[in-house]
Amino acid sequence: MNTLFKIAWRNLWRNKKRSLITIVSIFMAVLLSVFMRSMQLGSYGNMTKAGISQVGYMQVQGKGYWENQSLNKAIVYSKELKEKINEVENVKSQLVQLQSFSLASAEDKTKGALIIGVVPEIENEQRGLAKKLVWGSYLSNDDKGVLIAQDLARYLGIIQVDKEIVYSADSLEQTTIEHITLLKDTLAIIGSGYQGITAAAIYPVKGILKFGTPQENGSLIYMTLENAQYTFSPFVPNLVTSVAIELFDKDEIEETRIEIQSIVGDKYDVMLWGEMLVELVQSIQSDNVGGIIMLGIIYMIVGFGLLGTVLMMTMERRREMAVMISVGLQRSRLAIILTVESIILAILGVIAGILISYPFIYYLFLNPIPLEGEMAEMMTSFNMEPIIPFSMDFSIFYNQALVIFILALLIALYPLFTAFRLQLIKAFNK
Amino acid sequence: MSIIKIENLHKTYNETQVPVHAVRGIDLEFQEGEFTAIVGPSGCGKTTFLNMVGGLDKPSEGTVIIEGKDIALLSSRQLIDYRLQNIGFVFQSYNLIPVLTAGENIAFIMELQGKSKKERTERVKDLLEQVGIGEKIDVRPGQLSGGQQQRVAVARALASKPRFILADEPTANLDSKATEELLDMMAEMNRKYNITFVFSTHDQRVINRAERLITLTDGQVTEDISIDR
Numbered sequence: 001m002n003t004l005f006k007i008a009w010r011n012l013w014r015n016k017k018r019s020l021i022t023i024v025s026i027f028m029a030v031l032l033s034v035f036m037r038s039m040q041l042g043s044y045g046n047m048t049k050a051g052i053s054q055v056g057y058m059q060v061q062g063k064g065y066w067e068n069q070s071l072n073k074a075i076v077y078s079k080e081l082k083e084k085i086n087e088v089e090n091v092k093s094q095l096v097q098l099q100s101f102s103l104a105s106a107e108d109k110t111k112g113a114l115i116i117g118v119v120p121e122i123e124n125e126q127r128g129l130a131k132k133l134v135w136g137s138y139l140s141n142d143d144k145g146v147l148i149a150q151d152l153a154r155y156l157g158i159i160q161v162d163k164e165i166v167y168s169a170d171s172l173e174q175t176t177i178e179h180i181t182l183l184k185d186t187l188a189i190i191g192s193g194y195q196g197i198t199a200a201a202i203y204p205v206k207g208i209l210k211f212g213t214p215q216e217n218g219s220l221i222y223m224t225l226e227n228a229q230y231t232f233s234p235f236v237p238n239l240v241t242s243v244a245i246e247l248f249d250k251d252e253i254e255e256t257r258i259e260i261q262s263i264v265g266d267k268y269d270v271m272l273w274g275e276m277l278v279e280l281v282q283s284i285q286s287d288n289v290g291g292i293i294m295l296g297i298i299y300m301i302v303g304f305g306l307l308g309t310v311l312m313m314t315m316e317r318r319r320e321m322a323v324m325i326s327v328g329l330q331r332s333r334l335a336i337i338l339t340v341e342s343i344i345l346a347i348l349g350v351i352a353g354i355l356i357s358y359p360f361i362y363y364l365f366l367n368p369i370p371l372e373g374e375m376a377e378m379m380t381s382f383n384m385e386p387i388i389p390f391s392m393d394f395s396i397f398y399n400q401a402l403v404i405f406i407l408a409l410l411i412a413l414y415p416l417f418t419a420f421r422l423q424l425i426k427a428f429n430k
Numbered sequence: 431m432s433i434i435k436i437e438n439l440h441k442t443y444n445e446t447q448v449p450v451h452a453v454r455g456i457d458l459e460f461q462e463g464e465f466t467a468i469v470g471p472s473g474c475g476k477t478t479f480l481n482m483v484g485g486l487d488k489p490s491e492g493t494v495i496i497e498g499k500d501i502a503l504l505s506s507r508q509l510i511d512y513r514l515q516n517i518g519f520v521f522q523s524y525n526l527i528p529v530l531t532a533g534e535n536i537a538f539i540m541e542l543q544g545k546s547k548k549e550r551t552e553r554v555k556d557l558l559e560q561v562g563i564g565e566k567i568d569v570r571p572g573q574l575s576g577g578q579q580q581r582v583a584v585a586r587a588l589a590s591k592p593r594f595i596l597a598d599e600p601t602a603n604l605d606s607k608a609t610e611e612l613l614d615m616m617a618e619m620n621r622k623y624n625i626t627f628v629f630s631t632h633d634q635r636v637i638n639r640a641e642r643l644i645t646l647t648d649g650q651v652t653e654d655i656s657i658d659r
Binding site: 002003006007010011014319320323324325326327328329330331333424425428 | 481484486487506507510511513514515519521525527528529530534537538539541542543586590
């Protein structure tokens, strides 16, 4: 067995350049695929983090609220319910909201809006709402004012936005600065409250928020939870539409959901973030498929490179193989030699690729690529950090190694086939 | 005692539309310890005949019986094992494994036979001494002369302690001196170990040493004479 391995190893170095080129091509493929995959998974992590920061890992809602977001499906966030949820070991914190669709009006203009009642301090702590403020000041916990999304405020004529375009002298880089001027200082809300009561109130405009998506920017109004409850449900205290839950250990999300569901009972739904952010999950999934197709293309290129080398190594040694069989080497043992050759090539390429890519990716993991300019602004407005993050998930490295190894085994089928079908006399004559 | 018995051996190649009859009905017997040369012009079927005797090629018709066994009845695996244990091959172009040293080429055969490392080491040294190139044990074939490579090939053929050695034009690529040395060495092995040697050749120097001369013409035996040396 030792000699079989020795033959395989030495055969690889008979044509050093060819073997090295093959190893380098595998190495480059591993490096490239690890880099791509790490960046992709890192970005998904960033997107997921941003999504979770908006809805929490899971939410406790009234039965059927997610499908039909009516205020009538809101729940009473009693002390008892809060304590029950807190009993679950993995629950880190709870964040409540009351949301309702209403008409927002300022003098002669009216538009449908989503009113969100929040606990300002906690909302800012967990979801960084104050960072989105582009004019005015943030809500205090007993504030009577509202924060309005920029496009909605502009539509209602509450603000005027003037844009100033500045070019830098040396690079002619363009920067847009928005100047906001308040034109009206009050907002009226008219809508239907809990169980059909009329909800109507006038609020002072405290600030203007800017969000990443046009939908959010054109429809959101924030006020304190207390204000929202008073407006929409003055007779049923502590009414909320969702209790968002933060976890200590995100890996135990499913177990925690089951535990919370069993504690709160059938009158409530416990929704996971993935069930609520369906579009985010779908966009990650479709992007992931694109990434996998790219990886497939890289693997195909590497596979053909490896196949070319193995083909040549096999073809040019048919006579030698025939001699070995003639003098007493069983075909199965010859097949071992040939398979080992392919595997060694793949293993050397993979090891080199992982040895180089691991510290490289680790560096990028610790020092993500920062984004600047409009890209950074856009990401911030989506609640994402303005960076290109990298993932250090072990599976990224493990999967590349596994795929290349399987590829090498598949490619080894050709020499294997040759070993078992080799016609000695034909091989001698060639 | 007859070690190889060949009955009505035929080989026809059908690679083209016109069948080529390389061997046509050979009946022969080889005795233990014989030193036989098969001669004839190029294309007369010498190599085809040896390939069939060594089990490298299958006859179209007829049987090769070695020590009472019809080798056509052996499976591919059994046949390879049979060659390993009983037959030594010496090829015209040496056919050593280029990535192994002279010593490793010889030891490889014994390793396939399952011999211990100690036994392999001792026998490799002994065989290389016997063929006169003991100092080349760690040299790869590419760095050896043709004569030296053929000596390693003979040592490799002897490594498995075979009952007989089939040598296909072993001296074709050697100069006179190397040929004489090789023949001396083979003759000595023949005497010393009573190994049966069957050569295919048209080298007069080999013919001059043979104790039995079989002439093939157009795939048939036209002459079979014993020579008392």
